[in-house]
Amino acid sequence: xxxxxxxxxxIKELLSRGVDEVINEKDLEKKLKSGKKLRVKLGIDPTxxxxxxxxxxxxxxxxxxxxxxxxxxxxxxxxxxxxxxTSDKESERPMLSKxxxxxxxxxxxxxxxxxxxxxxxxxxxNSKWLKKxxxxxIGEQANLFSVAEFIARENIKKRLDKGSRxxxxxxxxxxxxxYDSVAIKADVELGGTDQRFNLLAGRKMQExxxxxxxxxxxxxxxxxxxxxxxxxxxxxxxDLTLEPNNMFGKVMSISDDLIVxxxxxxxxxPMDDIIGIESQIKSGANPRDIKAKLANEIVKMFxxxxxxxxxxxxxxxQFKDNEIPDDIKEVKIENxxxxxxxxxxxxxxxxxxxxxxxxxxxxxxxxxxKKIISISEIEVKSGMxxxxxxxxxxxxx
RNA sequence: GGGUCGGUGGCAGAGCGGUCAAAUGCAUUAGACUGUAAAUCUAACGCCUUACGGCUACGUAGGUUCGAAUCCUACCCGGCCCA
Numbered sequence: 173x174x175x176x177x178x179x180x181x182x183i184k185e186l187l188s189r190g191v192d193e194v195i196n197e198k199d200l201e202k203k204l205k206s207g208k209k210l211r212v213k214l215g216i217d218p219t220x221x222x223x224x225x226x227x228x229x230x231x232x233x234x235x236x237x238x239x240x241x242x243x244x245x246x247x248x249x250x251x252x253x254x255x256x257x258t259s260d261k262e263s264e265r266p267m268l269s270k271x272x273x274x275x276x277x278x279x280x281x282x283x284x285x286x287x288x289x290x291x292x293x294x295x296x297x298n299s300k301w302l303k304k305x306x307x308x309x310i311g312e313q314a315n316l317f318s319v320a321e322f323i324a325r326e327n328i329k330k331r332l333d334k335g336s337r338x339x340x341x342x343x344x345x346x347x348x349x350x351y352d353s354v355a356i357k358a359d360v361e362l363g364g365t366d367q368r369f370n371l372l373a374g375r376k377m378q379e380x381x382x383x384x385x386x387x388x389x390x391x392x393x394x395x396x397x398x399x400x401x402x403x404x405x406x407x408x409x410x411d412l413t414l415e416p417n418n419m420f421g422k423v424m425s426i427s428d429d430l431i432v433x434x435x436x437x438x439x440x441x442p443m444d445d446i447i448g449i450e451s452q453i454k455s456g457a458n459p460r461d462i463k464a465k466l467a468n469e470i471v472k473m474f475x476x477x478x479x480x481x482x483x484x485x486x487x488x489x490q491f492k493d494n495e496i497p498d499d500i501k502e503v504k505i506e507n508x509x510x511x512x513x514x515x516x517x518x519x520x521x522x523x524x525x526x527x528x529x530x531x532x533x534x535x536x537x538x539x540x541x542k543k544i545i546s547i548s549e550i551e552v553k554s555g556m557x558x559x560x561x562x563x564x565x566x567x568x569x
Numbered sequence: 570g571g572g573u574c575g576g577u578g579g580c581a582g583a584g585c586g587g588u589c590a591a592a593u594g595c596a597u598u599a600g601a602c603u604g605u606a607a608a609u610c611u612a613a614c615g616c617c618u619u620a621c622g623g624c625u626a627c628g629u630a631g632g633u634u635c636g637a638a639u640c641c642u643a644c645c646c647g648g649c650c651c652a
Contacts, residue, residue, distance in 0.1 A: 337648070397606095398595080405580075408596075422606075427608085428604095459604070461604080464605080513619095524616065526616065535600065536599050561598075561599060
């Protein structure tokens with residue numbers, strides 16, 4: 173029933189927006205225009221279930237393929253997950269248990285479902301075919317690659333130079349990812365540029381098994397809130413699990429010069445509009461407002477228009493106008509005289525009592541908009557609003 | 570198997586007998602300022618104590634010492650070189 177869309181403009185955008193490199197571009201373009209339904213593969217690493225904006229980029233690309241009517245296939249690396257990938261990390265990955273993987277995937281699906289229509293996807297666990305391979309078969313496949321190739325990879329090289337451990341086990345990873353492509357007969361595989369070697373392994377492997385080699389589409393890498401590459405090991409991610417207010421705020425905290433990049437990579441605002449935005453920035457428009465638009469756009473994608481609007485309003489209130497936001501968490505607590513330190517700790521506004529003292533000392537604590545300057549006793553009444561810093565509020569119920 | 574170097578706070582990485590709750594960078598938090606949770610500047614950043622101070626921490630377990638992250642022993646884990 174689903175027809176393949178072969179609109180030239182859409183294909184062009186598919187192949188260029190947020191795309192770092194396509195191998196082989198001509199071939200892929202031809203196939204996309206042919207009207208054939210392509211099998212598009214994306215591997216998922218089940219080690220950490222949190223999807224952040226960086227990891228969402230290939231997912232968005234996948235959605236673009238889906239929108240054109242192509243078949244998308246998730247490969248859950250339940251088997252490779254046990255091995256541990258190395259391509260986007262500079263440290264070795266821990267091995268995972270089956271239970272962990274299962275739990276992680278449930279969480280993953282909940283987030284990925286915000287971008288992709290999961291009902292129209294194939295989801296495959298690669299243990300299905302990988303665990304059946306015999307030693308001689310693995311040997312044969314391993315023969316397709318050389319050690320020099322493997323250690324020439326930037327990440328591996330870096331680790332080697334630094335003197336950290338690279339296990340033999342890790343060399344198996346590209347073989348497996350490559351064999352996945354064979355097993356599902358992939359036409360296209362997506363991945364970040366850091367996946368290059370693994371993606372190419374798929375082509376080699378497919379050729380070996382007399383299949384037509386898959387095309388590869390590598391997406392650009394995303395910069396995080398501190399302008400370095402977005403990665404969970406840097407702690408600079410914007411996670412999809414963030415609730416709207418926080419997500420909005422995090423986006424607002426990116427560096428100004430990343431605005432256009434974010435628009436291009438993680439939204440589907442038409443490219444023509446983005447060009448307009450770019451020139452607005454150049455001609456001196458207030459980046460704050462444009463960034464707010466971006467934040468709004470991103471929150472909208474994951475939570476819908478209404479919640480995005482609320483998040484946006486709350487942000488303005490809280491930071492621009494220094495007002496108290498509408499939806500504050502309520503806390504039930506005995507109405508009596510409380511020592512301010514105990515009170516802050518009890519309401520979980522601070523992580524420890526030392527922390528509470530610090531906050532008071534720094535002048536970060538406000539009760540009903542009145543600054544608390546010294547450690548003292550507070551008469552707690554319901555409806556009272558306690559504030560720590562600009563971002564943490566609690567209302568006594 | 571032999572030699573050798575190392576395992577430090579969320580991460581990276583100094584310290585190598587007292588002045589070490591442990592430099593510095595990143596991350597985090599607060600304050601000032603502002604265009605925002607940008608940028609910049611200032612400060613904080615184990616836990617408990619109003620404070621004095623106390624407690625727990627530098628791979629694990631013991632030991633030497635008035636005193637150990639620092640020295641010794643064993644063990645566990647890792648790097649490099651040799652075989």
